[in-house]
Amino acid sequence: MSTDIVHLDQFREENIALNIFNAIRREDSNTVSASEIFAALEANGVDRRDRRIRKTVERLSAYESGERLDFNAFHEALSKENATLIHRSLSGDLIIPDFAEFRHRMINIFEYCREFTGGEVAGYIPQLARVDPELYALGVCSVDGQQFSHGDDDETYCVQSTCKPINYAIALDLVGQQTVHSHVGREPSGRSFNELTLNGKGLPHNPMINAGAIMCASLIKPHQPLADRFDYIMSVWRALAGGRKTGFDNSVYLSEKATADRNFALAYFMRENNAFPPDTNIIDTLDFYFQCCSITLDARQMAVIAASLANGGVCPLTNRRVFQTETVKNCLSLMYSCGMYDFSGEYAFTVGIPAKSGVSGALMMVVPGVCGVALWSPRLDALGNSVRGVEFSRRLVDVFAFHTYANMTDDYRLIDPRQSEIERHADASVHLCAAAARGDLGEIRRLSANGVDPGMADYDGRTALHLAACEGRASVVAYLLDRCSQIMPRDRWGNTPLDDARREGREEIVAIMERRLAQDHAQAEATDPAQNAGELG
Numbered sequence: 001m002s003t004d005i006v007h008l009d010q011f012r013e014e015n016i017a018l019n020i021f022n023a024i025r026r027e028d029s030n031t032v033s034a035s036e037i038f039a040a041l042e043a044n045g046v047d048r049r050d051r052r053i054r055k056t057v058e059r060l061s062a063y064e065s066g067e068r069l070d071f072n073a074f075h076e077a078l079s080k081e082n083a084t085l086i087h088r089s090l091s092g093d094l095i096i097p098d099f100a101e102f103r104h105r106m107i108n109i110f111e112y113c114r115e116f117t118g119g120e121v122a123g124y125i126p127q128l129a130r131v132d133p134e135l136y137a138l139g140v141c142s143v144d145g146q147q148f149s150h151g152d153d154d155e156t157y158c159v160q161s162t163c164k165p166i167n168y169a170i171a172l173d174l175v176g177q178q179t180v181h182s183h184v185g186r187e188p189s190g191r192s193f194n195e196l197t198l199n200g201k202g203l204p205h206n207p208m209i210n211a212g213a214i215m216c217a218s219l220i221k222p223h224q225p226l227a228d229r230f231d232y233i234m235s236v237w238r239a240l241a242g243g244r245k246t247g248f249d250n251s252v253y254l255s256e257k258a259t260a261d262r263n264f265a266l267a268y269f270m271r272e273n274n275a276f277p278p279d280t281n282i283i284d285t286l287d288f289y290f291q292c293c294s295i296t297l298d299a300r301q302m303a304v305i306a307a308s309l310a311n312g313g314v315c316p317l318t319n320r321r322v323f324q325t326e327t328v329k330n331c332l333s334l335m336y337s338c339g340m341y342d343f344s345g346e347y348a349f350t351v352g353i354p355a356k357s358g359v360s361g362a363l364m365m366v367v368p369g370v371c372g373v374a375l376w377s378p379r380l381d382a383l384g385n386s387v388r389g390v391e392f393s394r395r396l397v398d399v400f401a402f403h404t405y406a407n408m409t410d411d412y413r414l415i416d417p418r419q420s421e422i423e424r425h426a427d428a429s430v431h432l433c434a435a436a437a438r439g440d441l442g443e444i445r446r447l448s449a450n451g452v453d454p455g456m457a458d459y460d461g462r463t464a465l466h467l468a469a470c471e472g473r474a475s476v477v478a479y480l481l482d483r484c485s486q487i488m489p490r491d492r493w494g495n496t497p498l499d500d501a502r503r504e505g506r507e508e509i510v511a512i513m514e515r516r517l518a519q520d521h522a523q524a525e526a527t528d529p530a531q532n533a534g535e536l537g
C-alpha cells in the first residue's frame with residue numbers, strides 16, 4: 001500500500017510539473033528557457049529572490065547562459081517543496097489570481113498620484129528635511145507572498161512612526177494586553193501626533209501617537225541593556241520582512257535625538273502623571289524610541305511587513321509566526337482608528353483599511369487577508385501624512401474592494417483612475433443610481449465621501465432621487481433631499497422624483513417630499529416675503 005502512495009504522489013507531482021511546463025512553453029516549442037520560467041513566475045508575483053523557491057532558482061541558474069530545458073530537465077529543476085507554490089501561482093490559485101492585471105492597476109494608480117506634488121517634507125528633524133521630495137516608491141505583497149515593487153523601490157527610508165504599530169505589537173506579545181493597556185489608552189486623541197496631552201487617566205491616548213509609542217518602548221524588555229533591546233526589535237523586523245535585514249540611519253537617529261525637546265517633554269509629562277511602569281529609565285526609553293524611528297527599509301520590505309500583519313502575524317514568505325493572532329487583531333484595530341494621526345476618522349471612513357503613516361512620508365497599509373501595501377513619498381500634508389500616500393489610498397479603494405465594509409459593492413470597484421471624465425461620470429452615476437434603487441444608503445454615503453455628487457444625473461437625466469422615489473426608499477430619499485442642490489430635477493421625459501413617487505403609489509415618499517417642498521416654500525417666504533408675494537401674485 002505504501003508503494004501505491006509513493007506512486008500516486010509521484011504521478012501527481014509529475015502531472016503538476018507537466019501542467020506548469022505546458023503553461024510556460026510557447027506553442028511551437030518543446031522546451032523552455034530559464035528566463036521564460038522566471039518571467040512566468042514574476043508575472044504571477046513570485047519573485048526569483050523569494051526564498052521559498054530558492055532551490056529551483058539555484059538549479060535554473062545553471063541554464064541561464066542559454067541552454068533550454070526539456071520536460072525532464074524542467075521536472076528535475078522543480079524541487080518538491082515548492083512545486084505546489086509554483087503550480088498554484090501559474091494556475092491562478094493564489095489570493096490575487098490575476099496578478100498581472102492587479103499589478104497593472106496598482107501601477108496606474110501610483111503613476112496617477114505622482115502628479116500630486118503638494119505638501120512639504122518634514123522640517124522638524126533636520127536630517128529628514130534633506131530627503132529628496134521627489135522620491136516615490138510602491139511595494140505590494142499578498143498573503144500568499146506574491147510581490148512586486150515599483151518606482152524608487154531600491155531606495156531605503158526611515159520607518160519613523162510606522163514603527164509604532166510594530167512596537168505596540170511587540171509589547172503586547174511580551175507583556176500582554178492588560179499590562180500594556182494599564183499604561184496606554186486605545187482611543188483616538190483627535191490631536192496632532194506629538195501634542196502635549198494625556199487622557200483623563202493621565203495616560204497617553206493610544207500607541208499610535210508619540211506619547212503612546214514612547215510608553216510602548218518602555219515596555220519592551222526594560223531591564224535589558226539597550227544594545228540587546230535594539231537587537232531584539234531588529235530581529236522582529238527582520239522576521240516580519242521575510243528574513244531580509246532592515247537597516248539603521250545613524251544620522252537621523254542623532255539628528256532626532258538632538259532636536260527632541262517635545263518627546264522629552266512628553267516623557268517627563270507622563271512620568272509626572274505616574275504613567276510609566278515603576279523604575280522606568282526615561283532617558284533610555286527615549287533613546288530606544290529614537291532608535292526604533294531610525295530603522296530603515298525599502299518599500300518591498302515594508303510591504304512584506306504589512307503582509308505579515310494582513311496574514312494574522314505569519315510572514316507569507318517564510319510561513320513563520322512572528323506575532324500572535326490576538327496581538328495582530330489589536331494592532332490592526334488601533335491602526336484602523338488611530339493610525340493616520342488626526343485624519344484617522346476620515347481615513348477609516350473613506351479608505352477603510354488599517355494603516356500607519358510616518359513623518360518620513362512612509363505609509364503602511366494592511367488589507368486583512370489579502371495583502372500589505374507600502375507607499376513612500378516624503379511630502380507631507382498639514383496633518384503629517386504623505387500627500388501622495390493619502391491620494392493613493394483613496395484611489396486604491398476606488399479600484400479594488402479593499403474598504404473593510406465594501407463587501408456589498410464589489411461591482412463598483414473597477415473604476416480605472418485613468419478613465420476619461422465621461423466614463424468616470426457614467427460609472428459613478430450608474431453606481432449611485434443603483435445604490436439608490438436598492439436602498440443602500442451606506443454606499444451612497446461612501447460614494448459621496450469619494451467626491452461623487454449625490455445629485456448627478458445619468459444620460460436620461462435620471463438621478464438617485466428619482467430611483468429612490470420609484471422604489472420607495474425613504475431613508476435614501478431623506479438623505480438625498482438634504483444633500484442635493486436640486487431637489488426636484490426633471491428627467492428627459494419631464495418627470496420629477498415626486499411625479500415618480502406618485503405614479504408608483506409610494507405614499508410615504510410623497511409625504512416626505514411634499515413636507516420638504518412646503519418647508520422650502522415657507523422658508524423662502526420668511527426670508528424674502530416681498531419677492532415671493534410678488535412672484536405668487
Ligand code: GLN
Nearest residue numbers: 160161193210293358359
Ligand atoms: N520620530 C518622530 C518623532 O518622534 C516620529 C513621528 C512621526 O513619524 N509622526 O517626532
